[in-house]
Amino acid sequence: MTYAALLDQLRRESPLVHCITNYVAMNFAANVLLAAGASPAMVHAPEEAGEFARIAGAVTINIGTLSSHWLEGMRAAAEAANESGKPWVLDPVAHFATTFRSKAVEELLALRPTVIRGNASEIMALAGNASSGRGVDSGDSVERAEASATSLAQRTRAVVAITGEVDFVTDGRDALRIAGGSALMPKVTAMGCALTCLIGGFVAVAPASPLIATASALACFGVAGSQAAQQAAGPGSFAWRFIDALAALDGNTLQAQVMPA
């Protein structure tokens, strides 16, 4: 299965991706999924999140703007995904910052996510190691967090992705690095959150290959990010150029971004 074939499949099948993401990311993430070829739905109410998860191809859960009410919706969606055999992706935004967040993430981890995606500080803290994260931004390098990702993947049996200058993804045994992107990406809010939603799109079409599916989403961001940066005057024009680049992405460019770690 090539990365190009997976992108083709995503565009052909346009999977319904049930996203529970934060208020900051909702609009951008939905546009990223549409540009890539998937069909996003932002649904978080506890009254309907479980029911919706059952009709989606995958669920993504991001705790960026958490409240008790939202957490109830997240629980319902993750449980329904598990019961109906759907993959789900966890984005533990700034989970180390408060007791409420860390307890919520502990609870969600117990529901066995298929993929966990975070920045280096988030993944180091999730593996129980010291990190220099402050709020939603990373204070650590991806390289420093790689061992944490491997131990977290082995403990949770999830695929774990760390994003940053060069991304790292592992299932606890095999590991890949994904190059590309741009230094403008951490200057645009919710880039990582949107990527988590796109991972949901890829695992929806390849639920049996979460490592390759996750690497495909990371490679899409790597290529579209490098292309958008070539013409961007700053973070504002980068953001819309990035959406355009994703929509025009040539699947044959993805393979060159990925190397074995």
Ligand SMILES: Nc1ncnc2c1ncn2[C@@H]1O[C@H](COP(=O)(O)OP(=O)(O)OP(=O)(O)O)[C@@H](O)[C@H]1O
């Ligand atoms: N310095 C960099 N150079 C190239 N690409 C980068 C750089 N920093 C981040 N990226 C890319 O930006 C995307 C988002 O990753 P990042 O680690 O910034 O997420 P995040 O911190 O969770 O973001 P957010 O919480 O704002 O959504 C990924 O595709 C990553 O590869």
Ligand SMILES: Cc1ncsc1CCO
């Ligand atoms: C800025 C911000 N605050 C909570 S979530 C979020 C989006 C980036 O993670």
Ligand SMILES: [Mg+2]
């Ligand atoms: Mg983040």
